[in-house]
Amino acid sequence: MSRDPISIVQRGNLQNLEKTLRKQWRLGQNIVLCWCWDERGLLVIFVPHYFLGNYCAQPEQPEESNESYIRALISGRRRKSRDELFAIAVRLGVSPTFIKLEHPLEETLAVMGSVEQIIRRYGLSFVDRRGVLLFDITDFSLFSSFEQASQLNSLSYSMNSAYNKLSTRGIEINFARTTTGDGYYVWNRDTDPRADLELFLFLLLVLADNSLARSASKGNTVPIIRSAFHIGSHYELYQAEGVNPTVFSYIVGDVTIELARIIEKTLPGQVMLGDFGARHGEEHGSAEFVRGCSDAAAALEGLTLMGTPLRSLHCWLSRDASEHDGLLDVSITDKHGLEHHAFNLQASLTLEGNELELGLTPEQWREALAASTAEGLP
Numbered sequence: 001m002s003r004d005p006i007s008i009v010q011r012g013n014l015q016n017l018e019k020t021l022r023k024q025w026r027l028g029q030n031i032v033l034c035w036c037w038d039e040r041g042l043l044v045i046f047v048p049h050y051f052l053g054n055y056c057a058q059p060e061q062p063e064e065s066n067e068s069y070i071r072a073l074i075s076g077r078r079r080k081s082r083d084e085l086f087a088i089a090v091r092l093g094v095s096p097t098f099i100k101l102e103h104p105l106e107e108t109l110a111v112m113g114s115v116e117q118i119i120r121r122y123g124l125s126f127v128d129r130r131g132v133l134l135f136d137i138t139d140f141s142l143f144s145s146f147e148q149a150s151q152l153n154s155l156s157y158s159m160n161s162a163y164n165k166l167s168t169r170g171i172e173i174n175f176a177r178t179t180t181g182d183g184y185y186v187w188n189r190d191t192d193p194r195a196d197l198e199l200f201l202f203l204l205l206v207l208a209d210n211s212l213a214r215s216a217s218k219g220n221t222v223p224i225i226r227s228a229f230h231i232g233s234h235y236e237l238y239q240a241e242g243v244n245p246t247v248f249s250y251i252v253g254d255v256t257i258e259l260a261r262i263i264e265k266t267l268p269g270q271v272m273l274g275d276f277g278a279r280h281g282e283e284h285g286s287a288e289f290v291r292g293c294s295d296a297a298a299a300l301e302g303l304t305l306m307g308t309p310l311r312s313l314h315c316w317l318s319r320d321a322s323e324h325d326g327l328l329d330v331s332i333t334d335k336h337g338l339e340h341h342a343f344n345l346q347a348s349l350t351l352e353g354n355e356l357e358l359g360l361t362p363e364q365w366r367e368a369l370a371a372s373t374a375e376g377l378p
Helices: 008-028 051-057 066-073 082-092 109-121 145-167 195-216 254-264 286-300 362-374
Strands: 030-038 041-048 097-100 124-137 175-179 183-188 225-237 250-252 271-274 308-317 329-333 339-351 354-358
Touching (some): 008 041, 008 109, 030 082, 030 109, 041 051, 254 339, 286 339
Antiparallel strands (some): 030 041, 041 097, 271 339, 339 354
């Protein structure tokens, strides 16, 4: 396939495709599952937004569960071969929709990639395993509107600053974020093997920038944040905004639910890491993941933080002497009685003439936990 830029004719094709999809989308009533190329346009499978839930609730197919089938269908690339698309239509009991275009779609990387991107905005995606961050501003509701705006802007600046610093080392974080009202969920749009590690380094630089900014600020313009990192599955969707889907995506699923439960018990200034464990011998567990990130942090040495060169950066999970020197496992029971596990993360940055500690030590955590319990806080 050619890497030539998209021609004017093909741009017109893509615009017409989007107009047709928008009509069929009907403000979110229908979603696109997959598509295939056709010499006169393309074939698309549309289903009502409630279809997937109903389909997954039906009796299971003997060869594969309905939910597993749907998750595989909406994971990764949406383009299918003609035979694959019709086999999907038969299994789901739906008919493909033909979209005719004035000119044939060129099968170039640029055009096919653009079609794939457009299709995703009108559909629902599933990601089996991805790292996600959650930044939460402490006592956000207690501040004035001006202070809230200043603190959100400060946190946003810290993220942009971390992105720029990583870029100077050839680490391009294709990060996306969605607000929680008093913070942000953040993830790396890329899904290559290093994407989660690079997002974790991004977390450390954001926390470092925030800590240095707080030490140099006055008033309540820079937030005290609590943060969590976890790896898990999620769905990704684009909600309706007027008559169009939003440009920015939203995520929801196991990973965001776990982060929400963890952050409820995370104390101001604390950094927590979810217990994502190992999977099929292919993925590292939480402790080994952090060790790998600490080794990779050597690539950040020499970066300038608030005008001061970074000499070294190390991170680790806190250990608990009472548990035979094992990891400090923070057990969290949610409102439904379900138990979640997380680990306390610490980091140490050596700047020229200064030491910066991120997170809470086990002793600080216990003292702060005891103080919050005495005050009747959750």
